[in-house]
Amino acid sequence: MTEEEWTIPDVAVAVDLAVLTVRAEQLQILLVERGIEPFRGALALPGGFLASAREDIDGAAVRELAEETGLAAEDLHLEQLRTYGTPDRDPRRRVITVCYLAVVPNLPVPRAGGDADVARWVPVAEALDGPLAFDHSRIISDAVERARGKLEYxxxxxxxxxxxxxxxxxxxxxxxxxxxxxxxxxxxxxxxxxxxxxxxxxxxxxxxxxxxxxxxxxxxxxxxxxxxxxxxxxxxxxxx
Amino acid sequence: MTEEEWTIPDVAVAVDLAVLTVRAEQLQILLVERGIEPFRGALALPGGFLASAREDIDGAAVRELAEETGLAAEDLHLEQLRTYGTPDRDPRRRVITVCYLAVVPNLPVPRAGGDADVARWVPVAEALDGPLAFDHSRIISDAVERARGKLEYxxxxxxxxxxxxxxxxxxxxxxxxxxxxxxxxxxxxxxxxxxxxxxxxxxxxxxxxxxxxxxxxxxxxxxxxxxxxxxxxxxxxxxx
DNA sequence: CGAGTTTCCGTCAATCTGACGGATAGTGGG
DNA sequence: CCCACTATCCGTCAGATTGACGGAAACTCG
Incomplete structure (x- = not known):
């Protein structure tokens, strides 16, 4: 524990969303195709960095959800899932991701956020098969498992x-x-x-x-x- | 979404521990008395910032636990609880806290970490009564509720x-x-x-x-x- | 050897569960 | 209009589980 010269490390905080729904008799998740490196072209969970140093984490999740789906937080389920922070997730700099689980009904999918990267529904089974960006495959597993468990009680x-x-x-x-x-x-x-x-x-x-x-x-x-x-x-x- | 001039905000990431045990027929939690501002003198959860930009979050939790209790992570329960990230937690800079729940047996409490701030066991009921640093009161409630629920299944x-x-x-x-x-x-x-x-x-x-x-x-x-x-x-x- | 104490096994009624028969209330076809 | 057909919903019934409690087993102490 050398006190001298040590400074608190700077970390970039991302907020990602695992949005689940049931469509066409399948459990589906909202994914985007990444437009930038790393993992350009791969499917990934929608999300992004905090908009400012003052933005609330829960608030960022609500904002991202609105941007990606057009849905307001009122009548849907949104809860924090887990934070993923392995050091080598992103080659550019230290990033940790606070992940949220959202559950939405099938019908209302305007999904016109104005964002360039359009989100689309992908069956979970299919998503877990194909390659995904970062550790998003594991996050999806965790999200599904959380949902399965919570249905019980x-x-x-x-x-x-x-x-x-x-x-x-x-x-x-x-x-x-x-x-x-x-x-x-x-x-x-x-x-x-x-x-x-x-x-x-x-x-x-x-x-x-x-x-x-x-x-x-x-x-x-x-x-x-x-x-x-x-x-x-x-x-x-x-x-x- | 103005792309220009925007940079990813820097955030300080802390890892805090809610260590629970049963001692003297009571549910107790490990707390430290803060030696520095803010909340100097108040009781707080043990924890600290990431040691380096490369330290794993889970690894930091294990390290903190060893420092505060002398316990190794092998034969005890350690799981991530939740991340707390309201913007005004710390007046100095933006801090988010990834909190872990640990459950340990009563007996082995060498607790000789060499740290200046000695940790001590406090009954949970008592801890929730008195004033605690930051939002640690809420974190303790969440930790206890998580433990109560997990005993069931x-x-x-x-x-x-x-x-x-x-x-x-x-x-x-x-x-x-x-x-x-x-x-x-x-x-x-x-x-x-x-x-x-x-x-x-x-x-x-x-x-x-x-x-x-x-x-x-x-x-x-x-x-x-x-x-x-x-x-x-x-x-x-x-x-x- | 008996009183006290704690652990553990058994019983028994009330409740809950899984499996299924069948009535109910619509649709569409002749 | 009557008859399949389909899907919802109510009822029954045996087997398992639960809560409540009597009581035997196994030790210590005096």
Missing amino acids: TTLATAFCPAEFTVTELRRVYEIVWGEQLEPRNFHRKVTGADGFLVPTGEKTLRQGGRPAELYRRGPASLLHPALLRSRASSLEVTA | TTLATAFCPAEFTVTELRRVYEIVWGEQLEPRNFHRKVTGADGFLVPTGEKTLRQGGRPAELYRRGPASLLHPALLRSRASSLEVTA
């Missing part, structure tokens, strides 16, 4: 759904994110029984052939009681 | 215990961290039944009056199946 699943949705739509979210079939009738019993999870609107869908489904809105609860646990096998599959 | 509780421990000791960990009484016989049945949670050593305690308790070691599992859920009331108490 929080009401996060409703963030994948539009404002009004049916029990079947909600079940599809669970099935797609977990990659696991769920028994429709038991699922129905559990989610309608959980305190504050769903609020019936009284409305019904008039859609396709079949009995019209009742429409629900998100309830006030954020924690799920009782929890909705996935199968043992499904939980372990990640660690492997 | 991971094997984190064993990190509070020495290498060999009894079921009763393990139960005390749950009771103290959750602040909730548990039924001893049902607890025994559950933890001994959970796959890979506990491995019997065959040894028994010879201690105090009463039937000798069997000794266990940590099992290979990190996820708890089936989970050990706290009561509804206990879970909600945090949100309030």
